[in-house]
Amino acid sequence: MTLTLHSTDNPLIRKLESIFVLTNDERRALENLPMQIAVIKDDQDIVREGDSPSRSCLILSGFTCTYKVTAEGKRQIVSFNIPGDIPDLQSLHLKVLDNGISTLSPCRVGFIPHEALRDICARYPRIASGLWRETLIDAAIFREWMTSIGRREAYIRIAHLLCELLVRMKAVGLAEEHSCDLPITQAEFSDALGLTTVHVNRVLQALRADGLIQSKGTRLSVPDWNKLMEAGEFDPGYLHLVQEDAAA
Amino acid sequence: MNLTFQPVRVATGSDEEGVLVFDEERRLLVVLTRLSSDNEVAPGQWFLEAGFGRLEGRSQPTFSDLEAAQDWISQRIG
Numbered sequence: 001m002t003l004t005l006h007s008t009d010n011p012l013i014r015k016l017e018s019i020f021v022l023t024n025d026e027r028r029a030l031e032n033l034p035m036q037i038a039v040i041k042d043d044q045d046i047v048r049e050g051d052s053p054s055r056s057c058l059i060l061s062g063f064t065c066t067y068k069v070t071a072e073g074k075r076q077i078v079s080f081n082i083p084g085d086i087p088d089l090q091s092l093h094l095k096v097l098d099n100g101i102s103t104l105s106p107c108r109v110g111f112i113p114h115e116a117l118r119d120i121c122a123r124y125p126r127i128a129s130g131l132w133r134e135t136l137i138d139a140a141i142f143r144e145w146m147t148s149i150g151r152r153e154a155y156i157r158i159a160h161l162l163c164e165l166l167v168r169m170k171a172v173g174l175a176e177e178h179s180c181d182l183p184i185t186q187a188e189f190s191d192a193l194g195l196t197t198v199h200v201n202r203v204l205q206a207l208r209a210d211g212l213i214q215s216k217g218t219r220l221s222v223p224d225w226n227k228l229m230e231a232g233e234f235d236p237g238y239l240h241l242v243q244e245d246a247a248a
Numbered sequence: 249m250n251l252t253f254q255p256v257r258v259a260t261g262s263d264e265e266g267v268l269v270f271d272e273e274r275r276l277l278v279v280l281t282r283l284s285s286d287n288e289v290a291p292g293q294w295f296l297e298a299g300f301g302r303l304e305g306r307s308q309p310t311f312s313d314l315e316a317a318q319d320w321i322s323q324r325i326g
Contacts, residue, residue, distance in 0.1 A: 074307075186288070186289060196295075196306075196308045197289045198283065198289055198290065198295050198308070198310065200289075201287055201288050201289045202262050202287075205262065206262075
């Protein structure tokens with residue numbers, strides 16, 4: 001099914017609008033960007049390492065992860081992707097994917113042909129800059145994760161990741177106050193944090209006991225945001241959000 | 249390989265019942281802890297809390313009982 005999304009439903013337009021004011025022409029071009037929408041079940045690969053895709057996927061709803069697998073078959077999740085993200089945007093310029101992307105929850109994704117992305121970038125340099133900026137922020141997130149996995153203690157590492165997810169969800173309108181739906185299992189956290197599931201479980205229990213988080217099903221609530229930020233040594237600067245109130 | 253198990257309490261903050269596992273030369277190989285029933289991942293199982301030498305690493309499995317842990321350790325140091 002190929003269709004266009006209204007700008008209010010299109011998280012890519014919302015995202016670019018948070019960086020600069022779109023002209024009517026730019027907005028129209030984004031609205032007319034061809035997009036094949038697919039509904040994908042949880043735990044399915046969208047793309048695999050070694051693929052050479054001719055399109056990039058915009059996450060419209062749900063959670064996905066970018067991952068790599070070691071020779072032994074162990075998975076390292078290198079980022080979580082949320083609505084508005086285009087986790088394989090780099091495939092526009094890098095021919096062969098060096099990572100896989102898999103759904104964590106049921107997702108709606110929009111596949112945008114590379115040809116259409118190239119065309120819109122050539123015609124609208126500010127949109128090209130906006131997309132480039134997105135890939136730079138992806139790299140900033142990878143740097144932060146590398147620092148966490150290499151140097152932060154488990155308790156701080158998990159608190160930091162929960163802060164990041166909440167701030168990113170809030171920036172795309174998917175978190176109220178300090179609460180959001182987080183359909184990430186403890187095993188997936190373990191793959192992302194380089195910890196065993198036993199450690200992840202112990203730390204989550206400790207965070208609950210310390211009053212830093214509450215969880216009910218997949219719903220995460222943070223009763224005292226400043227306390228969690230402090231516990232996670234979290235500074236949202238690396239996310240380069242333009243909306244100052246996103247972390248408030 | 250004859251392994252010796254010595255009960256010990258481990259200050260993990262949550263799962264304190266543990267054993268030290270020694271080889272025939274009384275060298276400490278691993279520390280195992282028994283996960284409490286509060287653990288949401290593998291309640292009641294034995295967890296490889298720490299391993300040394302060839303048993304050190306990021307892969308810290310859980311075992312249904314000490315016999316399973318013994319088999320795993322023997323295979324690796326064999």
